[in-house]
Amino acid sequence: MSAGDGRTKGLLLADRNTYGVAGDKIEALLHQNSIAVSKYIFPEEQQAVP
Numbered sequence: 001m002s003a004g005d006g007r008t009k010g011l012l013l014a015d016r017n018t019y020g021v022a023g024d025k026i027e028a029l030l031h032q033n034s035i036a037v038s039k040y041i042f043p044e045e046q047q048a049v050p
Contacts, residue, residue, distance in 0.1 A: 008034065008035045008036070009035065009036040009037070009038070010030055010035050010036070010037055010038075011037075011038050011039070011040070012026060012027060012030070012037055012038070012039040012040070013039070013040050013042075014039070014040075014041055014042070015041070015042045016041060016042070016044055019039075019041050023039075023041070027039065
């Protein structure tokens with residue numbers, strides 16, 4: 001997908017535990033590779049289940 005400015009865009013979905021462990025690192029890597037990131041972190045009462 002394109003962000004309209006030529007960059008690729010992505011969506012980062014995580015629960016609070018997962019984001020706390022790796023979310024900042026993943027988000028930084030995406031930005032370093034010119035990928036615009038939207039993110040959604042599930043509320044505490046919900047966990048992301050694969």
